[in-house]
Amino acid sequence: MQNKADNTKAGFVAIIGKPNAGKSTLMNSIIGEKLAIVSAKPQTTRKRTLGIYTKDSVQIVFTDTPGFLKPRYLLHEAMMGYVSEEVSTADILLVIFDVSELNIGKSPFHSSFIEMLESRDVPKILLLNKIDLIKDKKQLLPAIDIFAKMKLFDEIIPISAIEPNSAEQALQAIINLLPDSPFYYDEEQLSTQSQRFFVSEIIREEIFHNFEDEIPYSTEVVVVEFKERETGKWFISAEIILERNSQKGIIIGKGGQQLKLIGEKARAAIELHLGMPVYLELFVKVREKWRTKGSFLKSFGY
Numbered sequence: 415m416q417n418k419a420d421n422t423k424a425g426f427v428a429i430i431g432k433p434n435a436g437k438s439t440l441m442n443s444i445i446g447e448k449l450a451i452v453s454a455k456p457q458t459t460r461k462r463t464l465g466i467y468t469k470d471s472v473q474i475v476f477t478d479t480p481g482f483l484k485p486r487y488l489l490h491e492a493m494m495g496y497v498s499e500e501v502s503t504a505d506i507l508l509v510i511f512d513v514s515e516l517n518i519g520k521s522p523f524h525s526s527f528i529e530m531l532e533s534r535d536v537p538k539i540l541l542l543n544k545i546d547l548i549k550d551k552k553q554l555l556p557a558i559d560i561f562a563k564m565k566l567f568d569e570i571i572p573i574s575a576i577e578p579n580s581a582e583q584a585l586q587a588i589i590n591l592l593p594d595s596p597f598y599y600d601e602e603q604l605s606t607q608s609q610r611f612f613v614s615e616i617i618r619e620e621i622f623h624n625f626e627d628e629i630p631y632s633t634e635v636v637v638v639e640f641k642e643r644e645t646g647k648w649f650i651s652a653e654i655i656l657e658r659n660s661q662k663g664i665i666i667g668k669g670g671q672q673l674k675l676i677g678e679k680a681r682a683a684i685e686l687h688l689g690m691p692v693y694l695e696l697f698v699k700v701r702e703k704w705r706t707k708g709s710f711l712k713s714f715g716y
């Protein structure tokens with residue numbers, strides 16, 4: 415969509431990096447809306463999440479991607495498929511690295527990640543994130559030096575994605591490297607993804623926040639009904655899919671207490687996201703080893 419014919423800059427920016435680096439946190443901060451789910455556990459993001467930033471004569475179409483990892487099962491392969499797709503079509507690569515995890519003497523990136531970066535001749539920005547966790551700020555200069563020596567990045571910026579000014583710093587660097595182009599989307603649009611997608615992500619986020627060990631990784635959420643109503647609450651019915659029967663009891667809890675709690679928290683977050691009161695119904699189902707089965711993954715939209 416071409417809203418402004420002249421003097422506009424626009425482009426696609428892929429946000430990539432290791433799991434837990436702060437990719438989703440940064441995108442939310444830039445867009446100014448909670449679009450992508452965030453948790454303290456790695457591998458929270460599984461699909462791509464699109465976030466559109468438009469201001470004055472600039473439009474940046476971000477895609478938040480799953481954290482880069484070596485696939486161990488089919489779901490991982492689907493996740494890494496999204497990363498390569500986004501990298502191959504981006505105008506700018508925005509790499510986020512958790513600098514508090516930097517291990518001097520060990521390469522910060524996997525060789526296949528470096529190969530992926532080298533495969534694209536587009537501007538690359540590195541954000542060294544979580545600097546709030548570095549007590550002695552003098553350690554930052556040698557850290558920056560390690561990345562500068564790799565000669566991969568046009569810009570290296572230390573940030574803390576949980577602080578509001580980091581979004582502005584990242585935006586400035588991106589805008590400087592953004593191509594001249596007409597806008598791709600309407601100026602009001604924040605994403606292109608469906609409400610069903612965001613609702614299922616919000617429920618999945620509650621599961622990441624409330625359960626430990628393998629449960630978050632064994633869980634998928636499918637919205638089976640989404641009814642917008644003229645009057646009264648919108649009706650949403652969703653299935654929480656698990657991998658094994660033995661996991662059902664953990665999610666449901668004694669007398670259904672756990673499931674009730676998840677439902678209440680998710681409903682509140684969904685209402686905030688939709689700006690509408692909703693009635694949320696949750697069911698628990700088992701799909702044996704769904705993470706390793708192509709047909710299940712396909713049916714879940716991977």
Ligand SMILES: Nc1nc2c(ncn2[C@@H]2O[C@H](COP(=O)(O)OP(=O)(O)OP(=O)(O)O)[C@@H](O)[C@H]2O)c(=O)[nH]1
Binds near residue numbers: 433439453575
């Ligand atoms: N202290 C600190 N924590 C941060 C910062 N940025 C993100 N976090 C936290 O790091 C954790 C991971 O953040 P996410 O945004 O989910 O990370 P991600 O890169 O999207 O992770 P995956 O989706 O798993 O790949 C969350 O607990 C965030 O609150 C930061 O600048 N400082």
Ligand SMILES: [Mg+2]
Binds near residue numbers: 437458459479481
């Ligand atoms: Mg994420």
